[in-house]
Amino acid sequence: MSVQRLRQPEYTGKNRCTPCTIVNTAIAIFISVLASIISPVLGPTVFLASMLTIYLRGYLVPGTPKLTKRYVPDGVLRWFDKEAPNRSSDTEVRVNPEAVLLECNAVEPTEDGTDLELSSSFEQSWRSGMQSVTNPGINEIRSTISGVNNHLNFEQSGDSVIAHKNGEVVGQWDSTAAITADVAAANELVQRSPSWKKMTFAEKARILMSLRVFLEKCPACEGDIRLEDDVVESCCRSYDVIAASCTACDSQLFETEWNEELEATA
Numbered sequence: 662m663s664v665q666r667l668r669q670p671e672y673t674g675k676n677r678c679t680p681c682t683i684v685n686t687a688i689a690i691f692i693s694v695l696a697s698i699i700s701p702v703l704g705p706t707v708f709l710a711s712m713l714t715i716y717l718r719g720y721l722v723p724g725t726p727k728l729t730k731r732y733v734p735d736g737v738l739r740w741f742d743k744e745a746p747n748r749s750s751d752t753e754v755r756v757n758p759e760a761v762l763l764e765c766n767a768v769e770p771t772e773d774g775t776d777l778e779l780s781s782s783f784e785q786s787w788r789s790g791m792q793s794v795t796n797p798g799i800n801e802i803r804s805t806i807s808g809v810n811n812h813l814n815f816e817q818s819g820d821s822v823i824a825h826k827n828g829e830v831v832g833q834w835d836s837t838a839a840i841t842a843d844v845a846a847a848n849e850l851v852q853r854s855p856s857w858k859k860m861t862f863a864e865k866a867r868i869l870m871s872l873r874v875f876l877e878k879c880p881a882c883e884g885d886i887r888l889e890d891d892v893v894e895s896c897c898r899s900y901d902v903i904a905a906s907c908t909a910c911d912s913q914l915f916e917t918e919w920n921e922e923l924e925a926t927a
């Protein structure tokens with residue numbers, strides 16, 4: 662039988678799950694140590710056979726995703742999750758989006774004080790700014806959001822754009838509508854917030870994404886925005902996402918993992 666026939670593409674190559682591979686490697690080391698107690702030759706043989714199995718089949722022990730989900734902390738899994746949306750770098754972000762937006766009066770507390778809403782002056786300028794964003798794309802993001810010395814890499818697929826810095830995601834836009842919103846908001850925030858120019862790209866992108874939560878009309882077509890929550894399953898974990906998209910043109914404005922920080926701004 663050829664080696665290729667043993668391969669399970671659904672668990673290897675780009676589908677390989679890093680936490681599951683690590684858990685299985687640990688199991689392989691453990692049973693190899695046990696084997697070497699029985700016989701010094703058996704240990705290395707078991708180890709090589711186990712590693713070959715993990716390489717070809719993605720895991721050693723059937724049902725590992727369940728084991729991984731149960732015993733590896735969610736924070737660790739989250740770090741490895743390829744499909745988790747907006748897995749942006751936390752090391753790069755040292756600002757509190759809500760505080761920045763409140764400070765420059767882009768948002769304000771609602772009348773009953775329990776929530777936040779856009780200030781009417783910001784909303785007006787933001788809306789009219791969106792009309793003058795003519796060609797939403799990487800170049801617009803580059804010229805309005807990024808400053809100097811950012812060493813950013815942009816990746817485009819269809820209408821969505823992802824910004825990377827040193828291999829970490831520092832910004833994500835799922836549609837030209839989202840880019841339009843952010844470019845217009847950035848043009849406004851640069852005038853309102855004294856600290857804006859000193860922030861990193863990741864910080865600005867995080868603040869802009871927090872602002873998109875407040876949109877009620879689509880930046881591309883003025884359609885109503887629909888907010889949905891969903892549970893996404895990946896190899897060894899499941900998580901709640903919250904997504905906003907346009908009911909008219911289907912543009913996705915954001916999709917992000919639901920967490921307390923977002924709860925504070927939403």
Ligand SMILES: [Zn+2]
Nearest residue numbers: 879882907910
């Ligand atoms: Zn729309």
